Amino acid sequence: MKLDLVELLVVRLPLVQPFVTANGSTTEREVLLVHAIGDDGEGWGECGAETTPAYWWETVSSAREVLPSIARGESVAGHPMAHAAFEMAVLDAELRARNTSLAAHLGASRDRVTATATAGFEDDVESFLGAGYRSLKVKVTPDRPLLRISWSDEIVTQVDANGTYAREPGRVRELDELGLLAIEQPLATEDLSGHAALSRELRTTVCLDESVSSLDALDAAIAHRAAGAMTIKPARLGGIAAAHAAHDRCVEAGVVMKVGGLLETGIGRAAALAVAALPGFVWPADLSASDRYWREDITDSFVLDASGCLAVPDGPGLGVTVHVDAIERSTVWRNRVQL
Ligand code: MG
Numbered sequence: 001m002k003l004d005l006v007e008l009l010v011v012r013l014p015l016v017q018p019f020v021t022a023n024g025s026t027t028e029r030e031v032l033l034v035h036a037i038g039d040d041g042e043g044w045g046e047c048g049a050e051t052t053p054a055y056w057w058e059t060v061s062s063a064r065e066v067l068p069s070i071a072r073g074e075s076v077a078g079h080p081m082a083h084a085a086f087e088m089a090v091l092d093a094e095l096r097a098r099n100t101s102l103a104a105h106l107g108a109s110r111d112r113v114t115a116t117a118t119a120g121f122e123d124d125v126e127s128f129l130g131a132g133y134r135s136l137k138v139k140v141t142p143d144r145p146l147l148r149i150s151w152s153d154e155i156v157t158q159v160d161a162n163g164t165y166a167r168e169p170g171r172v173r174e175l176d177e178l179g180l181l182a183i184e185q186p187l188a189t190e191d192l193s194g195h196a197a198l199s200r201e202l203r204t205t206v207c208l209d210e211s212v213s214s215l216d217a218l219d220a221a222i223a224h225r226a227a228g229a230m231t232i233k234p235a236r237l238g239g240i241a242a243a244h245a246a247h248d249r250c251v252e253a254g255v256v257m258k259v260g261g262l263l264e265t266g267i268g269r270a271a272a273l274a275v276a277a278l279p280g281f282v283w284p285a286d287l288s289a290s291d292r293y294w295r296e297d298i299t300d301s302f303v304l305d306a307s308g309c310l311a312v313p314d315g316p317g318l319g320v321t322v323h324v325d326a327i328e329r330s331t332v333w334r335n336r337v338q339l
Contacts, residue, residue, distance in 0.1 A: 001094050003339050006071040006086075007035040010060060010333040013265065015293050020120040021139045022162040023054040029263055029293075032060045033327065034067065036089035043092030044322050046268035047085035048235030056236060058082065068337045080214070084239035088271050088318075091240060096317035101274070103312050103319070106244060108277030112309040114284035117292060118160070118261065129155065131292075134308030135284035137184070140175070142168045149178055156284060160184040163210055166191065172198055181283070182207035182229055189213065195226040205229050209260060212236070218246055222253045229283065233260040234275050235268070243275050251280040258283035266290060266299025270318040273302075277312040285310075298326045 012030050019026045034045035047067075049058040063082040070076050070086045095105055103111075116135040117128035121144060128136060135156040140146050141164040149157055158181045165172045165186040172186045182205045187194045189210040199206045207229035212218050215237060221227060230250055234243035243259075250257045259276035262268065269287055276285040287310060290301040299320040302310050313319025 001038040001040045001090070001097060003036055003038045003071070003090070005037040005339060006067075006089070006337040007037070008064060008067055008335045008337065009033045009035065009327065009331050010064070011265075011298065011327055011330040012332045013294060013296075013298070013330055015263075016291065016295055018120075018122060019263065019293070020122045022141050022164050024052075026050075026263070030060050030332070031265055032063050032067075032085065033267065034085045034089040036086075036093050038093055041093050041097040043089045043094070043096060043317055044267050045085040045087065045089030045092065046265060046271070047081050048233065048262040048264070048268065049081045050263075056081070064333075064335070068335070071337045072339065080238035080242075081235045084235040084237075084242075087239035087241065088267075092317040099316045101314045101316060101319050102240070102271060103274040103277050103314060106240070106274055106278060108274060108312060109279040110277045111312050111314065112305065113273055113276045113281075113287065113312060115288050115304055115308055115310045116158075116284045116286050117288050118286060125151065131289075132304045132306070132308050133288070137286060140164075142171050145171070145174055146178060153179060156181050158182045158184055158207070160209070161186045163188050166194075169194060169198070172202070176202045176204050178204075180204050184231065185209040185211065192221055192224040192226040195221075196224050199225065199227055205256070207231060207258070209233075212246075214238075215242060215245060215249070218249060222249065222255060227255070229256040229258065231260040231286065232257050232275070232281075233262060234272060235262060240271060240275060244278070247275075247278050247280045256283055257281050259285040259287065261286040261288070263293055265294070266297045266302060266320050267318060267322065269302055270299065270313045270320040273310060273312045274319070296326055298323050298330070
């Protein structure tokens, strides 16, 4: 499809409640959106970057700066989240024009994906169980470990340390008796040998997240046998095609995978659900219903079904109806790139 115009918009959306992790507290989210308009239709993309580099080096500002060049087809090294946002918008436009869903385009094998509620330090886990989640992820640090699980063992539970056990690696063992599905990123991003040692020692599967920062990093982690499971965040790898490649590499290596979340709006969530429906993503996705984070999403809401799953959109493109009026109301910055 020939693109005529790429519109970049930053929307500011309040969270239902603050999300508090080892990386800080988030009370609202500024999200950079890409609206690609071509001769045969239009599409939307979302950038995973946040306003600060607390979790990942790219920011809304850095993506804003490079996206006009990416849209013009100029060479832009690095900036995977900016590239991913543009790729998503163009793919959405092309697939809508071809009347094909992203899930079908990727070769998805399921129409529902088990959702996970991620509990920050100030969240009430019981409220997530009451809302129907069957999979939980609890943020931990050595100062705020999970000591026991007070809910039914039918609930799949993981912990996510965001690398904070690097200063007290021996204490990861405290988490090994809890019957967890996984201990996510206990050690530092670069510490593949430390994670490999933990993987050999622990009964619980070690899952990498921050360490999976690129396809090369994924290959290195697989070669080191650093973990039995990997978190694939499409935006961080450079987009949907890169996530598909990561999926294939993990399947070949016999490594379990899940799709990671980045406080997405419905646009990014739709794309992530299509990826999570690929056959190798056997673990619950780190994706939740819209009302976990947003008072008002910018697409039709994603709602949990009775078994704690989210439906994979099957409409053309991303398969969600984008609420342009909600986007207009919350837009705080925009830039039009005429092509
Ligand atoms: Mg994580």
